[in-house]
Amino acid sequence: MEHRKREAASGQSGSRQPRQRKSTGKGTGRRVGFIVGTVFLIGLCTTLMIGGIFMTYVKTTLVPTLEVRAEDYTMNLSSRIYYQDKETGEWVEYETLYGTENRIWADIEQMPDALWQAAVAIEDHRFFEHNGVDWKRTIGATVNMFIGMKDTFGGSTITQQLLKNMTGDNSGTVNRKVREIFRALEFEKNYTKEQILELYLNTIYLGKGCYGVQTAANYYFGKDVSELSVAECACLIAITNNPYQYGPMSTLVITREDGTQVTARELNKERQEQILDRMAGRQDTGLSYLTEEEADAAKAEVLQFTDGSTSADDLVAAASGGVKINSWFVDQVFLDVANDLAEAENISVEAAQQKIYNSGYNIYTTLDPEIQEIAESVYEDRSNLDVTSRNGQKLQSGITIIDPYTGDIVAMVGAVGEKERNLGWNYATGRRQVGSSIKPLTVYAPALDAGVVTMASTFDNYPVRLLNNSPWPKNSPQGYSGWTTLSKGVASSINTVAVQVVEKLTIPASYAFATEKLGLNLVADDMNTAALGLGGLTHGLSTVEMAAAYATFPNGGVYHEPRTYVKVTASDGETVVLENEGEEHVAMKETTAYFMNTLLQGVINSGTGGSAKFSGMTIAGKTGTTSENYDRYFVGYTPYYVAAVWTGYDSPEKISYSGNPAITMWKKVMQKIHEDLPNKQFSTPSTGLETVEVCLDSGLRPTDACRADVRGSARVQTVTVAAGTAPTESCTMHTLVDYCTEGKCLAGEYCPAESVKQVGVLDYVREDYGESIKADDDAYLLVNMQKAVEETGCPVHTQAVVEPEPEPGTDPSTDPNDPNYDPSGGFGDENMQPEEPTTEPEDPTGGFGDGGDTGWVIH
Incomplete structure (x- = not known):
């Protein structure tokens, strides 16, 4: 009731309205003060937080990089390069390191x-x-x-x-x-x-x-x-x-x-x-x-x-006092030390380079001056590779030589011709295409190591599939031979074999092995069959990377990170600035390295690298050629050294050269290096190997059909494999058939028995890619041999042989081995015998008047 009275008194009959208070200004002031205080506190806290973060950044990131000593940049002390004498072990000064800046100091x-x-x-x-x-x-x-x-x-x-x-x-x-x-x-x-x-x-x-x-x-x-x-x-x-x-x-x-x-x-x-x-x-x-x-x-x-x-x-x-041109090796030492120094001291590479030029460092290197001198003498002589392209470019090359047992780079040359400047373009360290020389590293070594293939494995040298409606891959120039061995596939650099092996291994496994085990700087775009199986890389590789990776084979499967220096000390000769012990790890089984040495010796002895051979030394290696003959590559090694060589033009252009120019440069250098070195063999594992007899078509245990192969008994051989990996199953590819030796075909109905024998042929059917794509062993496939007989029959025996009736008065043959032999002697009864012939003993002609012939006289 009271509530209604208040409403009536106020004249309100609808919804209730709030009471109006008289403002004093005190509440508004407090609210503004509260807001300002809050903003201030938030700002203060934010500032303190940012300040704390900044000071942490200064302490952890900036402080280690703040000290810059002027004496490191005053151009007063030149750094020196040393090598270790092989006879005495003493460190000997080789060169003084000069910079690239044209600077004359003035006080x-x-x-x-x-x-x-x-x-x-x-x-x-x-x-x-x-x-x-x-x-x-x-x-x-x-x-x-x-x-x-x-x-x-x-x-x-x-x-x-x-x-x-x-x-x-x-x-x-x-x-x-x-x-x-x-x-x-x-x-x-x-x-x-x-x-x-x-x-x-x-x-x-x-x-x-x-x-x-x-x-x-x-x-x-x-x-x-x-x-x-x-x-x-x-x-x-x-x-x-x-x-x-x-x-x-x-x-x-x-x-x-x-x-x-x-x-x-x-x-x-x-x-x-x-x-x-x-x-x-x-x-x-x-x-x-x-x-x-x-x-x-x-x-x-x-x-x-x-x-x-x-x-x-x-x-x-x-x-x-004259232009100071550093050697190619010294250039690379400088760059390697600068990169490592920049990382160690958290400074820029440019800052590290300035310190090297001016701090009087002592740099102890892996250089072998004798080998470096040999390599330089070959490369400085342009007549050793005097090739000019159609567009006037001079053929170029780079070489890196490594001691496989330490990873030490003992020599390097970065271009053909006289070196004219410091830190110029270096073809030995530049990334270039390597072609098929990648196969041992991305295909065969990882596949053998994983047990995906063995030395007994065989592959059909025939296109793997159609690519853009064309059979792929192609083999140049040898074509398709059909079933072949792993050894032949490596020696002849057969693309179809490499593709089959890498796809059997899987692309991720190939990529991981090459990058993690062998230190190759591949990129994600290289994870495909063409790149890893055939060498079509995105950016290519340097001769340093290639030489270091190949060095794993003669070194029993142990990879050493390549290095150009051992340590760097300050100008006092005592304080160690950098130490480079070099990372090493087991990259593959010892047996895998042994098999790779065997396979790559085959490249030299009976394959694409034959021209690299020189007398008195065990040599292994692998060639490489890119599309259009733009790049030629060779990585070859002995039990002493590994050398990788690239040849090509600045701008890609076809190389016209009789042979492989990379092998030419490799041989000219390596033959001189090995002149006074005694020959020796690559090491053989003391355990872990076994021998087995296999069929060279199926790679399995041979059967009688394999031994009776129509091509001869050479289709069965004894090979060495890793213990426990020998094939246990027998060959199912060969089958025995009747074969006409005269017609050289499956025996037909008219082939005489004496011309027929049992031989082994291949019971295998290939994909048909058209008349232009054939394999060399197509003629020995059962299906093709059957088709040939069905269409034309035996080319020699085309109908049955009908024996003629003997003429009256002639005698049938009495030779049991003669097809006309008649056991009855011509009397129609094999039990009836002719009477004894009668001749006058005094007449040596037997009554025919000719002492040169004899005959029967029938009574």
Whole structure:
């Protein structure tokens, strides 16, 4: 009731309305304060979390990479290469390692002040005020990155640029920039501004192959750096921003928005004048290195450039006493050490290379200088491979030689002809197609090791299937022989056999064996029959990889990771910088390695690698040829060394050569290496082998039909297999048939008994791919022999032989072996005998008057 009264008094007859309260402002203030406090706490927590994560990142990721020592990059100490003397075991110096940069060092005292002043003016005018990082420029660049949506910070100081030049760490990432900032702060704690400027001016690139201001002064002006004028100093520093755009010798021509064209030299002049203005404080730099009069005078100076005919290479060579060209092996040692050093110290490869050049390291290598000299002498002589393509390309080659028992690379040559530069393209380490030389590694070794095949296995050398309506794979040039042995399949590099084996093994098993057991750098796209079975790889392989993988065979199945060096020590000769013991593992059974040695000796003795043979040495190996004859390959080995050779052209082109040029180069090198080495055989396992007699068609135990094969008893042989893997079943492929020896066909109804004998033929039916696809043993297939007899019969015996009646008065034969023999003597009764003939004893003719003949006289 009371409730209704209140409703009536308020004039409300519908739904209840809330009461209105008078606002005091206190509640709203508390809510705003609560929200602000919450946001603040969330922001604080987020900041602390991000800060914690960042500090963890700094501690775990950045700190190990922050220390950069200038002495590692000052070009004062050259690293040295050593090899171990085989007789004494002593380490002997081989070469001093020279870099690829054309740099002549100049001390800061040699440089005009205007040189460093120009660099400070244009690159970092607050250089003497900051501690390695110009925070004002860095913050501005950071804001610009977000507002301007640019992906670079910019704003690098001279210190930061120096570190980038020295370490080669110049990726365009935020991570790199943060790392650079912390490195710069750390670096300036240890080095003075003067030292930093000296390093900077000696490491900057100034175009046309010039590293550092001394080389650039010689190249552009024909002067020592100490002789440069203010105008020339500003000109050189103007190049640093973009050597191609601002280099006064650059051929670049730029068309501006207004349509006018400007050359690189004109652009250099514009930037030079900008630098001079900044040196005089005209662009609000606060600098006063030049008076306005001095700046104007420098602008007006006409610069006298050289004609550029003397290259930076020649200038450096003249200054250092001649061009220093490292050997191919030393090039590879340098690259291997640099990669390992970069990984060990968590620095860039470029930074590692600089440290090697300048830290005075002692690098102890696996080099055999005698073998290296032999290989170089063969490869430097272009007449050993003087082949030119239709398009004028010179045939090229690369070789790697490995000690199979250690994995040590003892020699390497990367090209044919005289070596003209350091770290040029190396055909020995470049990835090239290997063709059928891949088969032992991806097909036969893994299949034997897995027990998928044995040395007794046989395969039908005939197309496996149709591919794009054509029989595949093709064998070039030998065609299809029909049933053949594993040994013959390897020796003659028969594609159909390889395909059948790898598919029996399975592609994943082949790929895993090659990559995990033998260290081959294949890619996922190589997981197919054509790649693994025939060698059609996506990227190819290097001769280093191939030689190391093949080395597993003479080494009893143990794989050694290939290496060019053993260890690296610091300049003191004691501190170990890197140690390279080399990874090794059992890749296959000892029996598998033994069988592969046997099979690959067959390639040399009776197969495609016959031309690699030289007297007095046991040799095994495998050839390789790619489609259109673009690449020729050979990996051959002895009980002493393994050598892999590639030959081909820079741009794929058909090789026209009598024989295999890879074998030519291999033999010229390896024959010399082995001249004074006594012959020996590959090792044989002491256990795990057994011999068995098998049919060479079915691979099973031979039967009488196998031994009576129409082609002869050679279809049965004794082979050696792994113990426990010998076939136990008898051959079911051969069957005995009546065979006409005169007609050379299945015996027909008219073939006489004396021409018929039992022989073994193949009771096997092949897929019919048309008249053009035939196997050599088709003639010995029962189905084909039956068809031939049904269609034409015996080619010799075409009808029954009818005996003629004897003429009256003639005597039948009395020879029981004669088909006309009549046991009755012609009297119609075999029991009736003729009377004794009568002759006059005195007449030697028997009454016929001719002493040369005799006859019967019947009474």
